Amino acid sequence: MAEKKKGAPELTEAQREKARAQMLKQKEKAAKKVKRQEAKATKDAERYEKRVAAERKRAAEARAQQAAQANDxxxxxxxxxxxxxxxxxxxxxxxxxxxxxxx
Missing domain, CATH: 1.20.5 (Single alpha-helices involved in coiled-coils or other helix-helix interfaces)
Structure with missing residues (x-):
């Protein structure tokens, strides 16, 4: 006589298909989340670079103005x-x- 396995019972085809669909859905959801996070990080980095560039430009203009005034x-x-x-x-x-x- 064959012994019965302990643990999870054998899944039906429909149950396996449902489990596969759920896993696929979870993977897609996780991929979307990662994509959103990457887009946000990129956007934040671009904003930071833009702000730093503007600050450098203002500082350079201020130095140029001070130098011009010092000679005036x-x-x-x-x-x-x-x-x-x-x-x-x-x-x-x-x-x-x-x-x-x-x-």
């Missing part, structure tokens, strides 16, 4: 006047503070 006599005169004005304002504030403390 009109800018230098204006800057010197601003510094002198700030020094004068500082002196006035110190004098006011001395007067207040003297009272």
């Amino acid at each position: 006599p009109a800018y230098q005169a204006k800057r010197a006047a601003e510094l002198e004005k700030q020094k004068e304002q500082g002196r006035r504030e110190m004098e006011k503070a001395r007067k207040r403390s003297a009272k």
Whole structure:
């Protein structure tokens, strides 16, 4: 007499087909998920590169502008006047503070 196997019973053809379909569906779902994740990562990387490039461009423009201003006599005169004005304002504030403390 043949002994009965323990474990899962023999599946019918319909059950095997159903299991195959489910596995295929799961694989497709997982593949779609991976594809979405890759697309998102690519898009994020592109955004990052674009942002970094824009920041570099702005920094380069700022350096170029500063260099141009540093060589411009009109800018230098204006800057010197601003510094002198700030020094004068500082002196006035110190004098006011001395007067207040003297009272």
